[in-house]
Amino acid sequence: MKDSSKFRQSWNWHAIFHSLRSFRTAAVLTVLLSIQAVWALDGPSYVSTQKKPGTFTLCAGGRCAPLVVSAQDHPGVLRVVRHLQTDIGRVTRMEPEIVIDQIPRAGEIVLIGTLGRSPLIDELVESGKIDLDDLSGKWEMFITQIVEKPFPGVGRALVIAGSDKRGTLFGMFDLSKEIGVSPWVWWADVPVVHRPDLYVIPGRHTLGEPAVRYRGIFLNDEEPCLGRWAVANYGGFTHGFYEKVFVLLLRLKGNHLWPAMWWASFNSDDTLNPKLADEYGIVMGTSHHEPMMRAHAEWRPFGGGAWNYETNAEKLREFWTEGIRRMGTRESIVTLAMRGDGDLAMTDETNIELLERIVADQREILAGVTGKDITTIPQVWALYKEVQDYYDEGMRVPDDVTLLLCDDNWGNVRRLPRHDDPPRSGGYGMYYHYDFVGGPRSYKWLNTNPIARIWEQMHLSYRHGVDRIWIVNVGDLKPMEYPISFFLDYAWNPDAWPAERLPEYASLWARQQFGSAHEEEIAEILTRYTMYNSRRKPEMLEPGTYSLIHYREAETVVDDYNRLMTKAENTDALMPPEYRDAYFQLVLYPVQACANLNDLYVTVAKNRLYAQQGRAATGDMAKRAKDLFDRDAELSYDYNRIMSDGKWNHMMDQTRIGYTYWQQPDENVMPEVKKITVPDIAEMGVAIEGAKDWWPAAGGEAVLPESDPFNKQRFYIEVFNRGTVPFEYRT
Known part of the structure; x- marks a missing residue:
């Protein structure tokens, strides 16, 4: 609409x-x-x-x-x-x-x-x-x-x-x-x-009708943060927890939820969960790989045996029938088809004919249990990962089933309807990610999603007719507050937010949380830290990510973060006390934590380079790296235990330092630093910008990169000591 x-x-x-961008005020927050x-x-x-x-x-x-x-x-x-x-x-x-x-x-x-x-x-x-x-x-x-x-x-x-x-x-x-x-x-x-x-x-x-019919979030990858927090505060994912989620969704004009599912079962863990969802008008679903309103966690207790329709169809149909019977008349969107056990791909022998038979059998169960016209029951088929290949190879589902298209797990939409495709009565949806567990590395810790990027991908989706379902994987929910707001606001009315209004959205969102005294500064911080984080997600960082040698890349990255951190800390000092907890979790912590993490990896890189060059400062860099590693833990402690009197304890338990493959490390691991024995002499070394070698060890003439009078480039020469005894030098 x-x-x-x-x-x-x-x-x-x-x-x-333009009037908002030029607005300034010196009024204090409490009267704003x-x-x-x-x-x-x-x-x-x-x-x-x-x-x-x-x-x-x-x-x-x-x-x-x-x-x-x-x-x-x-x-x-x-x-x-x-x-x-x-x-x-x-x-x-x-x-x-x-x-x-x-x-x-x-x-x-x-x-x-x-x-x-x-x-x-x-x-x-x-x-x-x-x-x-x-x-x-x-x-x-x-x-x-x-x-x-x-x-x-x-x-x-x-x-x-x-x-x-x-x-x-x-x-x-x-x-x-x-x-x-x-x-x-x-x-x-x-x-x-x-x-x-x-x-x-x-x-x-009035706000009129929403442009997207179903607008929701997926609580996923919920360990160790949201899961441990829910257990500590509510005994698990019970109705006390979900009532807080339902109210948040309604406040944000959302109406759809895929519940936490790593080990939980929304319907059977607490029978008040679905009843409360129905009262609040939340349309429940199950994730892309949990068909027929059954949680994956329910399969083993059910005693169903192999998750294989070729060899165990009767038990699977029994399992699914109970899911639809339990759904009753509550408003739901039913996931169809199958993936492999535990969100894995099906076997290589899986064929389109089998999958189409699975969908047909599931729809027969739906019609039989509900007694309804099957075309009136909202259903979805998620074209996630290899499932899209089945679609590309010719698999089709009935026209009334919503095709849930997906991004690539990294925020890039993989497929959209063509403008000349015939209309589907079930329409199209989009499954988007702010969080992901999988290769090449999982990313779960902090927000790395600039709203400009979200706008680009969802605008493209909407203009191609994807307007039946929008659902976004938000991980632990916190700390994705800002992009969740944008996703659901944009889903309600994409026409209200053209690209040129995105800076205004950031300002208005900052004003909604903190008043107008510092909205421009906070909007800039929100915009820049997500932009910086999207350069390289924190979990993807390594000591060699940014170059110490070329273009001052590593130095520039650290300086960008540190300037932003200074701005965030200066703004924090101006906040009235009652705003400090909200400001810390929404603005200050992610900036401080990411500035610190990038500094840590660059410092470790310097330590390793200095060790190769025999610099006396090698040990200093090792000590500084350890201090930064400890600072990361201190910031997490402040978020978990100090902020809001410990209300959000466990929400920053997510590990992020020490990845060696796609899965998260069990604990944060200090990156390896080098130690060298520094001789009791004075020995000068010289390094120049753009060269990994140092002189005089390299031999030959040390030549700086070219400069010209038009660009007026500036280059550095580093003079360092390779011993413990000081020396004098002149330039």
Whole structure:
């Protein structure tokens, strides 16, 4: 869908972009949001802190308008209204009353409900007090509007009406965001600015329908971080854990989840998991290699034997039938086909005829168990890795099955529909990666995904008609907060974020978390550190990654990181105390940790080069490398144990130093450094830029690289001591 309803109003975004980029303020953070109308990622806010003609009083003078809902509405609406109540309390320090199935005699009320499910909303429509014709039949759409004299004894109502369950839920969380509650209020400890008076500006406020139907995340590769954290705090991946995930998804306008699956089973580990997902309107699925709503972890306890359809089809069908029976009527997207056991490729003998038979048998189970028209059940076939080869060789699935295209695990889309391909009723989806376990090396530690790169690949996907499912592998969820926000915001409305607005997105996201005093500085830090990390992912670093000899490459990389770290630390010093934990986890830690890691590897490289040249400073470089290695552990300790009073302990347990092949090391391993015996003499050595040799050992004449008066290049000459006794020299 590409209509203008997804903008809050019609705006000159080009002019807004330039005005925002030139905006500066010296106001302190704690009063930054006390302005008439704040700017949000979805456009100008419809919430103000000043009363003006026509505004609706949400809270003022120590009182809040009551929140009115119907018991006949979806259970999720009654659940999420309590989150809205809490959010209003966070901002104003007073919680509104929740009223069910009654109209309180009050000057102003907030009326929340789903069209066709809430008798109160339907009564307003039937009486002509509000026109919701453009809401009827829409997907996940909401309208927030002030209605005059809605019921006897009520002066005004702020109506939040949804076209369906998620539309209503999105409408409530949209208001939470508008009053100043970040989607990351819990998951990143983002503070809420106190604003005692809140007013809603007149108008018909809506985000329209989402451009992408299903928008979600995949919690994957969850050990040792997210898994250990979930066990420590919730006893595992239980409903207490997942409720936090569901609320985050709704705050970010997401609706789809592939749950953690290395050792967990969403449906059987805690039977409240699927029930709670359904209440919150989260459309559950299983990963690309877990067919028919069964977790891979369930197969061995099931006692099914070989994961092989040629030799064990009966047991597999029994296993899958139970998965669909357990799914019941809950909204789900069913993964079809098979991969090998444990997300491996099928055997070399696997043929297209067998895979097509597997899909046909699975669809027969689906239709038989549910009793539904098979074409009405959302299904997906993931063309992941070698599965795409089967498709390229001619394998096909029925037209109503969504083809889930995939990237190459490194953020590069592998295949897209051609513009002249016939339309599919099931459409196309995209499975994207921020995290990966596999060759040549896994990358799981920190965010290495610039939003410009994400934009390029997902924009390309969207323009080729990939708009049914977007799902991204986010690893441990933390520390991928920033790119998760962008992925889901972009999936809702790609047209709102052309390439030229990406710098503005970074600024607005920084403002949403930290206010506007330092939004430009924080936006630059976020942009640059992900750009630097994407040069070479941290797990791929080695002492020889960057050259010490040519073009000052290693020196430039370390200097870039260190300048950025200084900027991040200077900004941290200006942050009010209540923002320090959020700033550390979202901004400061990744910059400090990556600056330190790159410095470590370059220092080890210097140590090894100096050892070859017999430099007296070889030992100094070895000691400095050990200090940097220890600093890495100290930073992780601060994240795990000090930040937020240890709330996120284990989230930085991921190893990243000491890779020797694709799999992560069991523990961080200090890179090998060289030690030499330095003689008790004074012996001068000379090295020049662009040469690995040193003089006089190399013999011959030492010649600097060419320079010219036009480019005015500058080159260095290093004079070093090969002994313990100092010497004097002149230049």
